[in-house]
Each structure stands twice: as structure tokens, then as C-alpha cells.
Amino acid sequence: MADHLLEVRDLSVEFHTAVGVVKAVRNISYHLDRGETLAILGESGSGKSVSSSAIMNLIDMPPGRISSGEILLDGVDLLPMPAQERRKVNGRRIAMIFQDPLSHLNPVYTVGWQIREALTTHGTDAAKAASEALRLLTRVGIPDPERSLDKYPHEFSGGQRQRVMIAMALALRPDLLIADEPTTALDVTVQAEVLALLEELQRETGMAVLIITHDLGVVAEIADRVVVMEKGVLVEAGTVREVYKNPQHPYTKKLIAAAPGKGEMHVPAARAEPVLSVRDVRKRYGSFEALKGLSFDLMPGETMAVVGESGSGKSTLARILLRLDEPDSGSALWKGRDLFTMSPTELYKLRRDLQMVFQDPTQSLNPRMTVYQLISEAWVIHSDILPKAKWRERVADLLVQVGLGPEHMGRYPHQFSGGQRQRIAIARALALEPQLIICDEAVSALDVSVQAQVIALLDRLRKEMGIAFIFIAHDLPVVRDFADHVMVMQKGNIVELGTVREVFDAPQQDYTRALLAAGLDPDPDVQAAHRAARLQRAS
Structure with a gap:
């Protein structure tokens, strides 16, 4: 057995454009073990989504090119693997959920058809695929799953579409789930539900989770370790608590300092004539x-x-x-x-x-x-x-x-x-x-x-x-x-x-208190206390 489920070694990705070569990812290395959650934290353009796309072989080549490195899954390098073999890995061993599920679900097919297709493509017979699609929609909390199988993506809310994406990704019980900004556009309560669902499914299946995010609160809630990327370079790595409490790199310090919710509240001026x-x-x-x-x-x-x-x-x-x-x-x-x-x-x-x-x-x-x-x-x-x-x-x-x-x-x-x-x-x-x-x-x-x-x-x-x-x-x-x-x-x-x-x-209202309780704090200690209080209320 390999030391790690996933190991990325000295990965570099570049894109050839009209204005020259853009080096999107430069010699990054990290690893991920079974049952572990690793967060890749960084801003737009840092290379976090490009690096995860390289793992899934989703980079358009050309104009993209993986110029160096290895991506090892259980010790086997995925990069030189023939396309036929790689198709057996994607979906079955590694699955991915995306930031915008409406853009990644086919609008002309029902969600039931799309989940069944993920299964039948990898050899599951039609009858078993149908029963499994129903089980998956039920497991991820879609209301009235029998009828929902025949609905189209636009008939679901944003949070429900993300749950459908999770169901599709988990159809073949992958060893690794890559989640690219899975909660960015979701309400706080829905975000909390989706993250809790991912944690539950991880405990049930033992899968590893690679979560890509710019939200420090998401990192504090779900991750075990975090790597920080800036302009294609991995600048810091460690446990979530180590990186938050004792950041070493100026970029990490800047991200933590920019986290909202810690400043002075506004004191409104005296109310006069409304506009x-x-x-x-x-x-x-x-x-x-x-x-x-x-x-x-x-x-x-x-x-x-x-x-x-x-x-x-x-x-x-x-x-x-x-x-x-x-x-x-x-x-x-x-x-x-x-x-x-x-x-x-x-x-x-x-x-x-x-x-x-x-x-x-x-x-x-x-x-x-x-x-x-x-x-x-x-x-x-x-x-x-x-x-x-x-x-x-x-x-x-x-x-x-x-x-x-x-x-x-x-x-x-x-x-x-x-x-x-x-x-x-x-x-x-x-x-x-x-x-x-x-x-x-x-x-x-x-x-x-x-x-x-x-x-x-x-x-x-x-x-x-x-x-x-x-x-x-x-x-x-x-x-x-x-x-x-x-x-x-x-x-x-x-x-x-x-x-x-x-x-x-x-x-004053229970609903307001529930919204506030569902919010995520970037401090892992504070968020751990919030999570414990939430579990206590639930029990």
C-alpha cells in the first residue's frame, strides 16, 4: 500500500494564450489520506481549481499543459495513464462536485436519468441503477425522492441541486471526493446542512475529501488540514488550527485579517426623512x-x-x-x-x-x-x-x-x-x-x-x-x-x-437565532464550540 491515498508531487500547469504562457500552478506538492479532509485555500487565480482539475484530467490540452509533476493515487501515477484506464478511475475512484451545479447538470435530462447514467456507464445494470438512484436522492435529503427523480435541474433550489450533485458523485462510492467551492452561493443554513451531509457521508464511507474554498469559515468547520495557495504557488500548509493561530506567510496573514465579522458594528445616524x-x-x-x-x-x-x-x-x-x-x-x-x-x-x-x-x-x-x-x-x-x-x-x-x-x-x-x-x-x-x-x-x-x-x-x-x-x-x-x-x-x-x-x-425571533447559529466562524476553536453547541441542541 502507498503511504497516502493521494499524493501530488511537484505539479506544474501552464496555459498558452495570445499574450504568452500563463503559469497557473508551479511545483506544488501535498498529500491526502483516507478519511481525511484537506482544504485548498486561496483567492481567484491562485491555481486551486486548476490543480484539482488536473487530478480529474479536466484541463483542456491545448491550451493547457501539465509541464511537470506526478499525481499518485494509491501510488499509481495518473498522468501517463491511458485514456481508457483513466475513465475507470474518474467517477469510480475519484469524483467531483462543482461550485455551480446548474452549469454542470444537463438541463434537458431529469436528475434521475443523470444519476442512473453515472452508474450504467460504469457497468451497473439498469434495474439496480434505478433503485440506487432513488436510494441516493433519499440519502442526501431531497424531499419526495420518488417524484424528484423525474424533475429537471431547474425545478430544484440551489441547495437541492448541490445535493443532487453530491448524490451523483457518490453513486460509485469513490475513495476521493473533490468539492470545488460547494457552498459559495448557498444560504447559511443550507451551507451548514451541505457541509454536515459531507461529513456524515465521509464517516459512513471512509472517503477522503479535498475541498477547494476561499471561505475560512468552511475550512474551520470541515477540514483537518489546509494548504494555502497564492498565484500558483503553495505558500503554507499545516493543521487548520496551526495555520489560523500561527500563520507564517504574509499572504496567509492577509487572508485571515480580511475575514469579515470582527470589526466594529455601524451605529446608524438618527432617522429623518426616508429616501x-x-x-x-x-x-x-x-x-x-x-x-x-x-x-x-x-x-x-x-x-x-x-x-x-x-x-x-x-x-x-x-x-x-x-x-x-x-x-x-x-x-x-x-x-x-x-x-x-x-x-x-x-x-x-x-x-x-x-x-x-x-x-x-x-x-x-x-x-x-x-x-x-x-x-x-x-x-x-x-x-x-x-x-x-x-x-x-x-x-x-x-x-x-x-x-x-x-x-x-x-x-x-x-x-x-x-x-x-x-x-x-x-x-x-x-x-x-x-x-x-x-x-x-x-x-x-x-x-x-x-x-x-x-x-x-x-x-x-x-x-x-x-x-x-x-x-x-x-x-x-x-x-x-x-x-x-x-x-x-x-x-x-x-x-x-x-x-x-x-x-x-x-x-428576538427563533428563526433569526437559527440563522446566526448556522454562520461559520474562521477561528477553528470558536467554530468547534459552535459545532458542539449545535450538536447539543440537536440531541
Whole structure:
């Protein structure tokens, strides 16, 4: 037997591009044992996903090339293995779940068909595959699994789709599961459920887990050891507690310092005349009542955070306030004028004051437009804002503000990571210097240091320009650092509304307390105490 289940030795990966060779991974080495969880921690562009793709043989070659190294599974090097042999390894010995399950599940086949295909491809007969697919959906907690087998991916919530991906990955009982940012876009309670599910399945099967993340809280919750990557290089490795409590590398120290939830809470200014006054807003989709009479006020330069699980009505509220959907009843007074009764001409003039950053930049950014075109499009529509001669300079300034650079202007959205695309979407919203920005999970996919940078930028704009924010988020530590007031939503209702200190320090509702308890702390000792308390409550 080999010393380790997985051993990566001196792995280097490079990509040949129009501007030269990009060395994405440079001579990294690490190992993983059976029953162990290893986290690869780093920001976008650090090479963590590329290195895991190399393990699964998922790098497009060309333009990619594994220029050096070995990837040993039970002592056998996977890199020179013939394609026919490698197909027997992927799925059966090594499986992978991805960050965005909607992009990796086939939209034209039912989830039952897709799980059965994973089994029959590796020799399982059809009858056994059918019963196993039902067992797997039941095991990962999908409601009504018999009927769910015949549903399509779009019919599930984000958390449920991730559970379906886990079911597919575990179909052949692999020795190693690679999880690439499996909880990034999930609500805190769903995130906790998915991580708990992975831990349960690991105990049952004895599989090793390689989890790729930029979230220190996820590392503290689930990992035994952690390796830290920066710009393709492995800069630090050790147990989770060693690395967090006594980091040696400046980059690791920077990541830990950027973790949200440790700063001073905002003390809101005295409330005066609201810039936005929402009263009794209701919205129904068929028999489903998405909003059940919401009322709140937003002051100029104030940040109102909206938190709650998927299906609570957060995004519906955002779309209605921007008239992307129409309400059934209620009013929303913007500086005394009802947004819901404005004509299209009046709304057109108001669009420059009200902007939105959507949750998924892949869908909100036009794939045929360059970054320069995407950001400057605002000035094409509202031509009185900025002379064309100054567009390029202003685009460059906005890109720098959100952590990118002028050299990115000529690229297209698909040439960026998910976090980088979200930065472009934020720069696009800032181009019109609006008075209200609605952020729908705008920083959930960002690395911790970039997240801290963008939050600091938004906070500075709030102070300097008086911009108000409606900040929809599932990341409670970010809410704690950024918000003035917090609105907690559940099933279309506002169940709690107060200052950030009131809600975080003295929550009044059980639902709010459950949300806060599900949050992850980057300190492994604190998170261990939270986990013990959670288990005690459950028992």
C-alpha cells in the first residue's frame, strides 16, 4: 500500500494564450489520506481549481499543459495513464462536485436519468441503477425522492441541486471526493446542512475529501488540514488550527485579517426623512404568495441588509423595487413619488438613480461585449453624464476601484473567474453614480480580501456620496460589518427588523437565532464550540 491515498508531487500547469504562457500552478506538492479532509485555500487565480482539475484530467490540452509533476493515487501515477484506464478511475475512484451545479447538470435530462447514467456507464445494470438512484436522492435529503427523480435541474433550489450533485458523485462510492467551492452561493443554513451531509457521508464511507474554498469559515468547520495557495504557488500548509493561530506567510496573514465579522458594528445616524418608503407590498405567483405585505423605510446613505433563506422573498423584493417585476399591491415612494405608478418614460429617467448588482454575473453580463463596452454602455444610454473622451479613463478608474486593472478592459466575461465577473458587475453599477444600489448577493462569490476591499469601497461611497444600499446577503459576517439595519425575511414576511447591533446581539425571533447559529466562524476553536453547541441542541 502507498503511504497516502493521494499524493501530488511537484505539479506544474501552464496555459498558452495570445499574450504568452500563463503559469497557473508551479511545483506544488501535498498529500491526502483516507478519511481525511484537506482544504485548498486561496483567492481567484491562485491555481486551486486548476490543480484539482488536473487530478480529474479536466484541463483542456491545448491550451493547457501539465509541464511537470506526478499525481499518485494509491501510488499509481495518473498522468501517463491511458485514456481508457483513466475513465475507470474518474467517477469510480475519484469524483467531483462543482461550485455551480446548474452549469454542470444537463438541463434537458431529469436528475434521475443523470444519476442512473453515472452508474450504467460504469457497468451497473439498469434495474439496480434505478433503485440506487432513488436510494441516493433519499440519502442526501431531497424531499419526495420518488417524484424528484423525474424533475429537471431547474425545478430544484440551489441547495437541492448541490445535493443532487453530491448524490451523483457518490453513486460509485469513490475513495476521493473533490468539492470545488460547494457552498459559495448557498444560504447559511443550507451551507451548514451541505457541509454536515459531507461529513456524515465521509464517516459512513471512509472517503477522503479535498475541498477547494476561499471561505475560512468552511475550512474551520470541515477540514483537518489546509494548504494555502497564492498565484500558483503553495505558500503554507499545516493543521487548520496551526495555520489560523500561527500563520507564517504574509499572504496567509492577509487572508485571515480580511475575514469579515470582527470589526466594529455601524451605529446608524438618527432617522429623518426616508429616501424610500415601502408600504404593504404584496406579490403572488399563481398560488404561491412570495411577498406578504412588506413595509419598511430606507434613509439616505443607509445600508439595509436583507437576510433569509432561499424562497424567503429577498430577490422578489429587489426585482419589484426596480420594476423588473410588477407588484400586486402596495406602494414604494422614492423621494415622495410612487415607483409602482410611474410611466415608462419616468422610470427611464430614474434608472440612473437606481441600480442593481445581480447575484449571477454570468447571466447579467452580455457575453458578446468587452468589459469596456459593458461599463461604458451606461454612458451611451445616459449621454449627459460623461464626455466620450473621458470614458476609457473612467472605466480604468472603476476597474481599479473593484480590484481589477485597466488591462482587463478588452477582455470578455468568459475570460474571468466568477469573482472577477462580479467585480465587473459592481463597476458597471457604479458607472452612473446612483443614489440607491440594490446588491443581490453581490459579494458572495468574492475572495475574502477582495470582498473586504469591495465592502470598504461601497462603504466609502455611502459616506462620501450618500448612496443608500439594499444589501441582500446570506453571508452574516459581511452583513454585521457593513449594514446599519437588518431585515430578516422568512416565507415572504419580515420577521425581525432592527439595527445591526440589535439583531446580532439580541435577536428576538427563533428563526433569526437559527440563522446566526448556522454562520461559520474562521477561528477553528470558536467554530468547534459552535459545532458542539449545535450538536447539543440537536440531541
